[in-house]
Amino acid sequence: MTTAPERTGPTPLAPGAPRSGTTFLGLPTAPRGVGHLRGDRPFPDAARDALRDGQLRANLGHATSTIRAKRARVVGEVPDWEALRQAGKALKTATMARLDEHLLELERQVTARGGTVHWARDADEANAIVTRLVQATGTDEVVKVKSMATQEIGLNEALEAAGITPHETDLAELIVQLGDDAPSHILVPAIHKNRAEIREIFLRTMPQFQGPDADRDLPDEPRRLAMAARTHLRERFLRAKVAISGANFAVAETGTLAVVESEGNGRMCLTLPQTLITVMGIEKLVPTWRDLEVFLQLLPRSSTGERMNPYTSMWTGVTPDDGPQEFHLVLLDNGRTAVLADEVGREALHCIRCSACLNVCPVYERTGGHSYGSVYPGPIGAVLSPQLTGVEDNASLPYASSLCGACYDACPVAIDIPSILVHLRAEHVEAQEKLTPEAAAFKALAKAMSNPRLWRLTQRAAGLGRLLARGKPTMPPVLPPPASGWTRSRDLPTPPRETFTQAWAREHGR
Amino acid sequence: MSAREEVLSRIRTALGENRPDVGVPRDYRTADERPAEQLREVLVDRLEDYKASVLRCGPDQVGATVAAALDTGLGAGWDPASVVVAPGVPATWRPDGATEDDGRPAVELAAFAATLTGVAVAIAETGTLVLDGTPLSGRRAVSLLPDCLVCVVEAGQVVGGVPEALSRLGPTAPLTMVSGPSATSDIELQRVEGVHGPRTLVVVLVA
Ligand code: SF4
Numbered sequence: 001m002t003t004a005p006e007r008t009g010p011t012p013l014a015p016g017a018p019r020s021g022t023t024f025l026g027l028p029t030a031p032r033g034v035g036h037l038r039g040d041r042p043f044p045d046a047a048r049d050a051l052r053d054g055q056l057r058a059n060l061g062h063a064t065s066t067i068r069a070k071r072a073r074v075v076g077e078v079p080d081w082e083a084l085r086q087a088g089k090a091l092k093t094a095t096m097a098r099l100d101e102h103l104l105e106l107e108r109q110v111t112a113r114g115g116t117v118h119w120a121r122d123a124d125e126a127n128a129i130v131t132r133l134v135q136a137t138g139t140d141e142v143v144k145v146k147s148m149a150t151q152e153i154g155l156n157e158a159l160e161a162a163g164i165t166p167h168e169t170d171l172a173e174l175i176v177q178l179g180d181d182a183p184s185h186i187l188v189p190a191i192h193k194n195r196a197e198i199r200e201i202f203l204r205t206m207p208q209f210q211g212p213d214a215d216r217d218l219p220d221e222p223r224r225l226a227m228a229a230r231t232h233l234r235e236r237f238l239r240a241k242v243a244i245s246g247a248n249f250a251v252a253e254t255g256t257l258a259v260v261e262s263e264g265n266g267r268m269c270l271t272l273p274q275t276l277i278t279v280m281g282i283e284k285l286v287p288t289w290r291d292l293e294v295f296l297q298l299l300p301r302s303s304t305g306e307r308m309n310p311y312t313s314m315w316t317g318v319t320p321d322d323g324p325q326e327f328h329l330v331l332l333d334n335g336r337t338a339v340l341a342d343e344v345g346r347e348a349l350h351c352i353r354c355s356a357c358l359n360v361c362p363v364y365e366r367t368g369g370h371s372y373g374s375v376y377p378g379p380i381g382a383v384l385s386p387q388l389t390g391v392e393d394n395a396s397l398p399y400a401s402s403l404c405g406a407c408y409d410a411c412p413v414a415i416d417i418p419s420i421l422v423h424l425r426a427e428h429v430e431a432q433e434k435l436t437p438e439a440a441a442f443k444a445l446a447k448a449m450s451n452p453r454l455w456r457l458t459q460r461a462a463g464l465g466r467l468l469a470r471g472k473p474t475m476p477p478v479l480p481p482p483a484s485g486w487t488r489s490r491d492l493p494t495p496p497r498e499t500f501t502q503a504w505a506r507e508h509g510r
Numbered sequence: 511m512s513a514r515e516e517v518l519s520r521i522r523t524a525l526g527e528n529r530p531d532v533g534v535p536r537d538y539r540t541a542d543e544r545p546a547e548q549l550r551e552v553l554v555d556r557l558e559d560y561k562a563s564v565l566r567c568g569p570d571q572v573g574a575t576v577a578a579a580l581d582t583g584l585g586a587g588w589d590p591a592s593v594v595v596a597p598g599v600p601a602t603w604r605p606d607g608a609t610e611d612d613g614r615p616a617v618e619l620a621a622f623a624a625t626l627t628g629v630a631v632a633i634a635e636t637g638t639l640v641l642d643g644t645p646l647s648g649r650r651a652v653s654l655l656p657d658c659l660v661c662v663v664e665a666g667q668v669v670g671g672v673p674e675a676l677s678r679l680g681p682t683a684p685l686t687m688v689s690g691p692s693a694t695s696d697i698e699l700q701r702v703e704g705v706h707g708p709r710t711l712v713v714v715l716v717a
Contacts, residue, residue: 027520027523027524059698062698062699063698063699066699067699079539080537080538080539083535083537083538084538086535086537087534087535087536087537087538090532090533090534090535091534093530093532094532094533094534096525097525097529097530097531097532098529099521099525100518100521100522100525103517103518103521104518113682118513119512119513119514119517120513121513121516121517125513169706170696171694171696171697171705172696175696188695188696188699190696190697191699194698195697195698198697222697222698222700222702223702225697226694226696226697226702226704226705229705230705230706233706234620234706237706238617238620251681254681254682255682256681256682262692262693262694262695262705263692263693263694263696263705263706263707264654264692264705264706264707264708265705265706267650267654267686267706267707268654268706270650271616271650271651271654272616272617272651282517282521289676289681290673290676290677292676293540293672293673293676293677294538296672296676296687297538297671297672300636304695306560306689307556307560307635307636307637307689308633308636308637308638308687308689309689310560310688310689310690310691310692310693310707311686311687311688311689311692311707312685312686312687313650313684313685313686313687314681314684314685314686314687315684315685316681316682316683316684317682319643319683319684321613321649322643322649322650322651322684323649323650323651323684331517333517333520337517337520337521337523337524338524340521340524340525341523341524346524
């Protein structure tokens, strides 16, 4: 579970905010104690446990390699992919530069077509707004479409605390909810579970399999498991009075909202209930209708590896006699404006949540989503979560990467994730008031490297490490601190018998 | 300060005074010059690739081909009254005795076995049908609840790519883009066709 640990103290500042001086921006980040942006332990500790779980690694390796191959095939089919990617990047940059104006236009358009727009400074405020709206309808249950924003703010917990039952309807979200688990991937949140594990969760929790007369014949074929979910949810869809969704896109100039999905659970939620409440991060906007022509090509191919996902629903306010007759749009900040304040980091707001960067990431593939402690895992999570919470609350995440750059290449809107990671690491180091062992080591190294005599001495000293390695190719994992900080999660090669300079001198007689 | 004022003022603080003017390069394809018949072939290929069935016919055989499509989806011997038809579907396309959608409560549509609609536009490259809430496409619940969906696509409705399709659509209409039957890949990334939306999609392509 990624329950946020109770913490007190003031909410930290935005990572880009200068910590003193007159240009102090002081924009608040996502508050502590609510939602799922912070893990209860640092990434390296959580990752070490995940690495020991052989089943998890097998499930993840299979899933990520399958989806990488699918994506590569359908992206390869598009001759103008790079042009679309550059258009997507520019569109997002342009949107952010005028975000306030576009949001106001969106509000005008949604309102003009019978919707109601609400603004939420943070998770607590958004949860309170949604809870109040649900209560006003008199119902005590809601159906939900998979939505990152509502996971981020911990909406399900807030609803449950108010006596309202949220039913997740996406198959993977349902598996996670019934298993009392946490999502581990943006697109396929139950990627860490295999069919046998899913079967066990269904048999244990679905009412249709309980009771002495229940037919408990459920093979672990994906088709049969999907049908069990269909049966489980059908009745809930037909009786639901209120649905809660996220949004993949909102078009400012027309007020159109879009949800991209596969199973039809989204359509059920967006079509059948009387009331629809959509929670959307303020960055999900595009300025014009035409802009969707770019993103509706980029997203499905990058995400599920399909030319187009089975269903995309678009709606504007309320349509008489078709779909929900009451529509509320909740616009959520929750740290996004703090991200926007950082000129380097703000690119993380361009993310369209396709999950391509997760699937290509060697770190994600081995550690899985839970290690990141946030609903946003993988490379994008490593840059987004610390910015939303303030870097000190997710200080280990900017280091959860080998900076190999695969994420940047895969990203359909060309977010330069490695550069943001490096930027956040610098922010984190700068924010440390006392000298860390690593900083001290690099200081000493800088000094040694700028003096040839000292450098030779240093290299000779490193040769002593061979004694510790006892002839093995890597150093033992249990070095005394501060070296343990490095060797806990990395192999440190045993120093060679002689240095390059020594070898050169020997062979060339100098 | 209201939340609205505060969020807006945070955005202004974050962006500061000097906002960049960003040009958007649109060097991607916005038109497909391939001949119409070639586009139709691409459409059929893409629809079948995502497990939709396609039947082709001339303009005067639509009614008979729709009946054949229902045979495909429901098996021979289906009851015409169990087929619900979007109100704008031409009489010549409809099976005798089919039920026209009369605006009854949406959940009652779940009792029908199949739905017959037209479409607003079809995208060849992605194998996508777009329904736009007009009488020909029907309201959204009609094409959602019955387990078998039959859509008639006319020759002039097929475009090459996504940009051409969006330029033909009204942005404020309730739009549903359908690419194959509903599906999930949530269990071990193995694709399963048919979850909550129609499990069977049959397309009648008139050309
Ligand atoms: S950062 Fe890019 S690749 Fe990663 S989820 Fe976001 S859009 Fe996709």
